[in-house]
Amino acid sequence: MHEAPYLQWALNLLIAQGLMGAFDTLYHHELTVDLPHRRSARLELSIHATRAVLYGLLFAGIAHLAFHGAWAFVVAGVVAVEVLLTLWDFVVEDRSRKLPASERVLHTVLAINGGALFGLYGMQLLQWSALPSALVGIDFGWRGWVLTLLAAGVAASGVRDGLATWRMAHQPTPSNPFSNLAHQRVLVTGGTGFIGEALVAQLLDAGHNVTIWARDPLRAAYLFDGRARCIRSLGALDPTEAFDAVINLAGAPVAGPRWSAHRQQQLLASRIGTTQALADWLAQAQHQPTV
Structure with a gap:
């Protein structure tokens, strides 16, 4: 299979990434800020939806497959898109709302952890890229099943954010009860x-x-x-x-x-x-x- 010894470390960091991301979504996006019900957060939600669905596919793929040959470059491309979406999300967040200190710290930790895990996994992809193109099943034991659960959770979060974005786009603008008042x-x-x-x-x-x-x-x-x-x-x-x-x-x-x-x-x-x-x-x- 030509697995590098640091692949297990990449999987451990990916599990940590998934758990921290789940906390960020539930505590900050849902409970603290309630992003799915803020019209001003529509662009941010659309970015989250796209990124989360891609993350779901990435988590599930990494959990059960080895990406040989050209498939290694496909996965590298998906990771590159994830990074670009995350950078765009940082810009949109800073322009639309003031992040609480806990969310900003967590985002920093996620970025550092993400850089480490994708660097380690990238070295494994580099080795796999030299093999004939194929998707090969691989068993990571309990790590694979934990990543599968995280894949389902992050994909569900992406679908929820996507539905919230669609709802905002198609919701009629409510009438403004103050529009006919003299200037106040x-x-x-x-x-x-x-x-x-x-x-x-x-x-x-x-x-x-x-x-x-x-x-x-x-x-x-x-x-x-x-x-x-x-x-x-x-x-x-x-x-x-x-x-x-x-x-x-x-x-x-x-x-x-x-x-x-x-x-x-x-x-x-x-x-x-x-x-x-x-x-x-x-x-x-x-x-x-x-x-």
Whole structure:
């Protein structure tokens, strides 16, 4: 079979790549950011869908086949496409949203691990390329079956992202309830939450002036493509500033750690503290909002 001794290391790194990628998809893309339901993430999702399906084929192939002759170059080509898609994904992500620190660190580790595993597997492909062209069955034992499970999972993730992209492309644009209002100056807290994000997007699309008070103003600016003014503290607002409406949606996310008395206190404090600070600023504001 002409297997190089480092092939087993490549398989181990590929399993690690699959496990880290699964965590990234479930924790960051699904639970933290909920990419499949963000219209602004449509391009990113389409890249993920294409890359994941290719990864599924690659994982399944590596798990059970040796690629001799010309087939070695076919696999090398697929890997090259994967790398280009990943680089494109990095660019799109940085332009469309602010990645949490954990996601950026994980992406760095994935890139390093991917470089190592494809380098090792590439040396094996180089040896196989000298043989007559053929797809030869190969048994890697438990590693092969683990890679098969990972192949099914990553391919399913790609199909899900592809369906989400298709749904966004064919979904009718919802009517905007704020489009017929006179120009409004609106202050919003909690503008990056589930409800707040949709609300702010509609206000901006309707041409209104929106200021967002957010814990992470840079993330908020990314989220709305720089169309909204984003502040970290109400101290950034002058008492002479005027708002026609103030919408308070602030509060720590309900989804999170298990429910406990401490967790309940955190949720209450995040809402009461913000509301009190907002009331204090409004009390000294020279122009009171209508709503």
